[in-house]
Amino acid sequence: MPNTGKFYLYEVAPKDALDEQSRYPVIGVVRAECLSCHDVFSASDEPGLTNIPGGGAALTCRKCGSRQAISGARFADFMERFPTGSDAAARLTALAGKKPSPTE
Numbered sequence: 001m002p003n004t005g006k007f008y009l010y011e012v013a014p015k016d017a018l019d020e021q022s023r024y025p026v027i028g029v030v031r032a033e034c035l036s037c038h039d040v041f042s043a044s045d046e047p048g049l050t051n052i053p054g055g056g057a058a059l060t061c062r063k064c065g066s067r068q069a070i071s072g073a074r075f076a077d078f079m080e081r082f083p084t085g086s087d088a089a090a091r092l093t094a095l096a097g098k099k100p101s102p103t104e
């Protein structure tokens, strides 16, 4: 589920350079909706997006300050479900009758 509790993830894109210390990708860009104030934002750097050493990242809503740490496993799960990086794109692909390819 893209719903993390405090945020709803729309898009997650990993950074090109992988953190070799981690089994999870470093998060480059996240587009999410804050479920407290319903602000939709993109974050690629602090304070909106803070990568956690070892995997995962913390999201902070710039509008209301809501904050949640999200595990690397959850981001990896999201990217596995939505290989295009986007929930919306995956839905469109499903509507078009094609299964998203994990190689794309």
Ligand SMILES: [Zn+2]
Residues within 6 Å of the ligand: 034, 035, 036, 037, 038, 039, 061, 062, 063, 064, 065, 066
């Ligand atoms: Zn908010």
